[in-house]
Amino acid sequence: MTDAKNNVISPAQCRAGRALVRMNQQELAKAAEVSTKTVADFEREIERQLNVRTLRALRAALEAAGVEIIPENGGGEGVRLKKDLPQETDVI
Secondary structure, three states: OOOOOOOOOOHHHHHHHHHHOOOOHHHHHHHHOOOHHHHHHHHOOOOOOOOHHHHHHHHHHHHHOOEEEEOOOOOOOEEEEOOOOOOHHHOO
């Protein structure tokens, strides 16, 4: 059985991911179908336990926007832009 916390995101990854794709908290909240306060509290690391479904929704929204979430792998967690992002000229 896999850990329920697998496939989630940290507050730092959330902030950095938004910055990479120039997404504000309101846009992420809308894409993840959560409140802006939820995003703001999570990113400020307010002592509030988010459920795994919310964490996965935040991650999925950032991934859909072109962010690749890099797990802790001995070198530290992080984010980067997906390599296969469509260029502006590729969009019809």
